[in-house]
Amino acid sequence: MSVLVAKQVTKTYGQAGIGVPYQALKGIDLTVNKGEFVGIMGPSGSGKSTLLQILGSIEQATTGDVYIQNQHLDELTDVNRAQFRKSHLGFIFQDFQLLDFLTVEENMHLPLALNQIKHKDSQQKIAKMADILGVREILKHRPHELSGGQKQRVAAARALIHTPAVVLADEPTGNLDSKSAKSLMQALVKLNQQELATIVMVTHDPYTASFCDRVVVIKDGQLFHELYAEKERSRFHQRIVHVMTALGGEHDALSYLG
Numbered sequence: 001m002s003v004l005v006a007k008q009v010t011k012t013y014g015q016a017g018i019g020v021p022y023q024a025l026k027g028i029d030l031t032v033n034k035g036e037f038v039g040i041m042g043p044s045g046s047g048k049s050t051l052l053q054i055l056g057s058i059e060q061a062t063t064g065d066v067y068i069q070n071q072h073l074d075e076l077t078d079v080n081r082a083q084f085r086k087s088h089l090g091f092i093f094q095d096f097q098l099l100d101f102l103t104v105e106e107n108m109h110l111p112l113a114l115n116q117i118k119h120k121d122s123q124q125k126i127a128k129m130a131d132i133l134g135v136r137e138i139l140k141h142r143p144h145e146l147s148g149g150q151k152q153r154v155a156a157a158r159a160l161i162h163t164p165a166v167v168l169a170d171e172p173t174g175n176l177d178s179k180s181a182k183s184l185m186q187a188l189v190k191l192n193q194q195e196l197a198t199i200v201m202v203t204h205d206p207y208t209a210s211f212c213d214r215v216v217v218i219k220d221g222q223l224f225h226e227l228y229a230e231k232e233r234s235r236f237h238q239r240i241v242h243v244m245t246a247l248g249g250e251h252d253a254l255s256y257l258g
């Protein structure tokens with residue numbers, strides 16, 4: 001069952017008469033099924049963040065259609081779009097974006113409060129998420145008392161706690177050391193497999209991407225290639241590295257693809 005469908009999405013920045021218009025996306029088609037973990041990769045400036053922002057209804061596509069759980073995003077009013085985002089989407093950012101005046105527990109409670117989840121259910125959800133993400137011991141701490149890895153696991157808990165239709169993650173391991181990155185990705189895989197969470201994640205890092213079921217590669221605003229995971233993650237990692245190396249090189253990138 002598809003949860004997210006993007007059809008022929010384009011994005012042109014720069015209004016007529018102000019500077020030179022720039023087409024960042026040139027007709028992207030993407031379908032993500034329930035319980036899929038999809039990585040979006042591509043060189044710097046290829047349009048990854050633009051695509052993620054359009055999928056998250058933060059930016060509007062210039063042309064094309066985006067549906068999340070059959071809801072066409074362009075058909076929502078501004079008020080309904082904000083409400084839809086709160087209830088149907090979860091976001092994880094590179095710089096965590098936790099509220100420092102709230103404890104970990106209160107940060108996790110925020111999406112539940114915004115969606116008017118009852119106190120008893122909230123407590124159960126917080127306890128379950130805290131266990132899956134290994135943050136139970138730090139529930140009473142404030143974000144400034146945490147390591148980067150802990151902060152990002154809390155941010156992931158907050159993004160997923162209200163069981164959104166899709167979680168959109170923009171470079172979630174970008175500020176983490178390799179050990180913390182691995183632990184975050186293992187937690188996301190667990191949430192993906194146990195809770196059937198649907199995750200779309202932009203990353204530069206082939207190792208981070210190797211935890212996905214599928215990696216979509218964008219080049220110059222267009223879909224360039226798709227890779228599917230295989231049993232051994234290390235082999236998938238290698239294949240991603242090959243594709244990205246080929247993309248960054250001057251030679252015929254397609255000669256690497258198989």
Ligand SMILES: Nc1ncnc2c1ncn2[C@@H]1O[C@H](COP(=O)(O)OP(=O)(O)OP(=O)(O)O)[C@@H](O)[C@H]1O
Nearest residue numbers: 013014022024042043044045046047048049050051
């Ligand atoms: N608000 C904006 N106004 C004008 N141009 C923009 C804007 N946002 C992005 N762009 C341009 O659109 C193109 C795609 O940008 P985007 O941030 O989506 O790429 P990216 O693949 O995420 O890059 P990176 O990996 O460096 O973050 C780039 O050329 C960028 O300069």
